[in-house]
Amino acid sequence: MTFRHKHILGIEQLSKEDIGFILDTADSFKEINSREIKKVPTLRGKTIINLFFEASTRTRTSFEIAGKRLSADTINITASSSSVVKGETLEDTAKNIEAMRPDIIVMRHAASGACDYLAKRVDCSIINAGDGAHEHPSQALLDMLTIRQHKGRIEGLKVAIVGDITHSRVARSNLYGLTRMGAEVRLAGPGTMMPPGIERLGAKVYHDMNQAIEGADVVMMLRIQLERQGKTLLPTLREYAKFYGLNTQNLQLAAPDALVMHPGPVNRGVELSSYVADGIQSVILDQVENGVAVRMALLYLVLGGEQAE
Amino acid sequence: MKILIKGGRVIDPAHGIDGQFDLLIDNGRISKLDKNLAADGAEVIDAQGKLVTPGLIDLHVHLRDPGQEYKEDIISGTRAAVAGGFTAVACMPNTKPVNDNASVTRYILDKAAAAGFCHVLPVGAITQGSKGEALAEMGDMKEAGCVGFSDDGHPVTSGELMRRALEYARPFGMPIIAHSEDLDLVGQGVMNEGFVATELGLKGIPWVSEAAPIARDVMLAEFTGGHLHVAHVSCAAAVEIIRAAKKRGVRVTAEVTPHHFTLTDEAVRGYDTNAKMNPPLRGAEDVAAMRAGLADGTIDAIATDHAPHHIDEKNVEFNIAYNGIVGLETALPLTLRLVDDGVLSISDAIAKLTINPARVLGLDSGTLEVGRVADVTIIDPQLKWTVDAQKLVSKSKNTPFDGWKMVGAATHTIVAGQIRYQR
Numbered sequence: 001m002t003f004r005h006k007h008i009l010g011i012e013q014l015s016k017e018d019i020g021f022i023l024d025t026a027d028s029f030k031e032i033n034s035r036e037i038k039k040v041p042t043l044r045g046k047t048i049i050n051l052f053f054e055a056s057t058r059t060r061t062s063f064e065i066a067g068k069r070l071s072a073d074t075i076n077i078t079a080s081s082s083s084v085v086k087g088e089t090l091e092d093t094a095k096n097i098e099a100m101r102p103d104i105i106v107m108r109h110a111a112s113g114a115c116d117y118l119a120k121r122v123d124c125s126i127i128n129a130g131d132g133a134h135e136h137p138s139q140a141l142l143d144m145l146t147i148r149q150h151k152g153r154i155e156g157l158k159v160a161i162v163g164d165i166t167h168s169r170v171a172r173s174n175l176y177g178l179t180r181m182g183a184e185v186r187l188a189g190p191g192t193m194m195p196p197g198i199e200r201l202g203a204k205v206y207h208d209m210n211q212a213i214e215g216a217d218v219v220m221m222l223r224i225q226l227e228r229q230g231k232t233l234l235p236t237l238r239e240y241a242k243f244y245g246l247n248t249q250n251l252q253l254a255a256p257d258a259l260v261m262h263p264g265p266v267n268r269g270v271e272l273s274s275y276v277a278d279g280i281q282s283v284i285l286d287q288v289e290n291g292v293a294v295r296m297a298l299l300y301l302v303l304g305g306e307q308a309e
Numbered sequence: 310m311k312i313l314i315k316g317g318r319v320i321d322p323a324h325g326i327d328g329q330f331d332l333l334i335d336n337g338r339i340s341k342l343d344k345n346l347a348a349d350g351a352e353v354i355d356a357q358g359k360l361v362t363p364g365l366i367d368l369h370v371h372l373r374d375p376g377q378e379y380k381e382d383i384i385s386g387t388r389a390a391v392a393g394g395f396t397a398v399a400c401m402p403n404t405k406p407v408n409d410n411a412s413v414t415r416y417i418l419d420k421a422a423a424a425g426f427c428h429v430l431p432v433g434a435i436t437q438g439s440k441g442e443a444l445a446e447m448g449d450m451k452e453a454g455c456v457g458f459s460d461d462g463h464p465v466t467s468g469e470l471m472r473r474a475l476e477y478a479r480p481f482g483m484p485i486i487a488h489s490e491d492l493d494l495v496g497q498g499v500m501n502e503g504f505v506a507t508e509l510g511l512k513g514i515p516w517v518s519e520a521a522p523i524a525r526d527v528m529l530a531e532f533t534g535g536h537l538h539v540a541h542v543s544c545a546a547a548v549e550i551i552r553a554a555k556k557r558g559v560r561v562t563a564e565v566t567p568h569h570f571t572l573t574d575e576a577v578r579g580y581d582t583n584a585k586m587n588p589p590l591r592g593a594e595d596v597a598a599m600r601a602g603l604a605d606g607t608i609d610a611i612a613t614d615h616a617p618h619h620i621d622e623k624n625v626e627f628n629i630a631y632n633g634i635v636g637l638e639t640a641l642p643l644t645l646r647l648v649d650d651g652v653l654s655i656s657d658a659i660a661k662l663t664i665n666p667a668r669v670l671g672l673d674s675g676t677l678e679v680g681r682v683a684d685v686t687i688i689d690p691q692l693k694w695t696v697d698a699q700k701l702v703s704k705s706k707n708t709p710f711d712g713w714k715m716v717g718a719a720t721h722t723i724v725a726g727q728i729r730y731q732r
Contacts, residue, residue, distance in 0.1 A: 012508075089621070089624070089625055090625065090626055091624060091625075109626070110628075111626035111627065111628040111629070112509055112510035112511050112580070112627065113510075113626065113627045114626050116579065116580055117580060117626055117627075131510070132511070132628070133510035133511070133512075134509060134510030134511075135510070169510060172508075172510060195506070195507035195513075196502060196503055196504060196506075196507055197503060197504025197507050197508075198504075198507050200504055201507075201508065
């Protein structure tokens with residue numbers, strides 16, 4: 001199959017076949033990451049700019065490593081405040097960066113739609129590394145890769161996603177991806193964190209977390225971002241942990257071999273108890289490891305990788 | 310100077326006139342309305358196949374002058390108005406400085422008179438600086454020429470102040486035009502709260518943030534006997550509140566914009582900042598409610614909320630783009646669509662753009678009665694044209710209707726007996 005997407009703006013635009021192809025490609029790159037010399041010349045001479053308008057350590061590092069393992073030149077630009085404070089628009093920033101002739105811009109931005117905006121205005125490929133509360137496609141792909149690796153399939157699985165669905169780009173991207181791959185997706189969270197109409201995207205909505213995780217094959221916990229919640233969405237973290245936290249007791253409601261996932265970083269004792277976060281069902285570190293392979297696959301494929309190797 | 314408009318379909322909803330007549334304008338006033346008129350020396354306009362209506366009145370525009378002339382000014386804004394068939398526009402006071410005193414009002418009127426395109430009807434601020442703290446000098450502004458009061462762009466948060474505004478404006482015979490918005494409920498919202506916002510990951514503005522303050526203000530109007538005019542209604546619940554209040558005899562009137570009875574929040578897809586406005590484009594059921602409200606008279610008038618913004622203010626991430634679109638040049642054909650869709654009769658549609666806004670503002674216009682100032686719009690209801698944002702007369706080009714195929718346009722806009730626009 002050929003991969004026809006110049007940009008990766010969201011999972012919404014990807015077909016089941018696209019997703020399967022990306023995951024297969026990522027699988028083939030995983031082997032490189034376990035070699036002693038973790039580098040192949042595939043993207044030699046290519047320039048990748050990580051343009052991050054929002055603080056991020058793991059996603060940026062993961063993309064950077066992915067690029068370097070494929071021998072691309074990767075440059076990080078943290079634009080969180082510098083140019084914006086000086087009055088430069090996103091379009092100007094992007095045009096200036098584009099004038100340096102990168103092949104790919106990997107962008108994270110606090111505004112939903114910022115990657116779509118950029119893709120309409122520059123000639124190089126854009127990979128969305130998270131835009132506002134919209135999408136975080138590479139995260140969903142690494143989640144799906146992790147599920148497939150442990151379960152051998154995605155189709156037919158019951159996946160519960162718990163937490164602040166309204167503000168979560170991870171939830172949206174996973175919802176698109178998992179339903180497209182044939183999984184049943186259940187969403188759970190407080191009434192203040194459940195966006196209207198989300199069930200129209202194919203999810204089952206629960207407000208009782210226990211119902212959502214009952215019999216689930218995967219329990220995906222979302223990070224509570226205290227700085228974003230304001231003062232009206234939650235009474236206290238204590239109460240949130242009591243009703244929407246995953247612990248050894250309620251985890252028993254899930255399937256016996258259920259996977260516990262989290263996009264990180266974990267607020268220990270809030271979304272997950274430490275027993276669960278470090279327990280045998282947790283695949284959180286596998287997610288991180290798979291992130292590099294998935295991002296290698298994305299970088300490779302948007303540059304028309306098939307012919308290159 | 311005489312103008313004889315021959316053979317058009319004259320529609321004057323104020324007097325129930327709808328028929329083929331000739332209209333004679335003499336010395337700036339409507340002189341005769343009858344069949345087979347002749348007049349020596351008159352400029353003759355052949356209006357066969359066209360509608361001859363009272364001049365269109367837009368009771369809600371932003372001319373951005375003084376203070377933000379890079380977006381629009383009184384000259385460019387009134388040129389856009391006559392190009393859209395409007396002979397009078399009421400301009401909101403959120404200028405810099407705010408039109409909260411007679412000297413700003415006089416500046417606007419002087420500049421409008423010098424521009425000479427159409428009548429400009431300044432709306433004064435309810436509160437000083439539109440800060441919602443103390444009443445502005447309403448009496449003085451009325452003397453200077455204001456036609457109503459509004460803090461448009463800013464809600465009057467204090468119930469007490471809104472009460473006093475309605476009480477104070479009442480003996481002056483002036484409406485309080487409410488910009489209804491509970492800013493706490495709006496929060497960081499940038500589009501209508503609903504499925505589309507959920508999908509796009511944009512923060513939503515719930516309809517209750519609009520409806521709840523309207524409920525308060527309707528009750529204050531009922532309590533005070535003042536005249537409340539609700540600006541840019543957009544949600545079904547607001548229509549229901551106003552409908553019920555009218556049934557109780559409350560002095561409340563309301564307007565809707567063409568975009569709110571034409572577009573839904575689906576227009577935001579693709580993060581199109583030209584679909585970003587306040588109140589936001591809402592759901593299909595709200596659009597249906599706007600149409601039902603127009604049809605049963607709950608909504609009195611169609612107003613554009615013409616809100617020009619520079620391209621630099623729109624060509625940004627959706628979150629930080631300014632609210633608003635230009636509307637003067639697209640309002641008429643969008644209103645005529647309501648006739649095609651069977652929502653309004655042609656006479657009712659014209660009434661929503663003429664006599665009804667005149668009544669809201671207490672104006673002596675909006676009809677073709679003999680003796681009145683000759684503000685007349687001639688409309689070709691069959692004229693097909695395509696919106697080209699770059700060709701808009703307005704200084705700003707922020708319209709979600711770029712590329713839309715329209716039917717119907719003003720061919721002549723006559724202001725006080727002078728042809729100010731001819732297509």
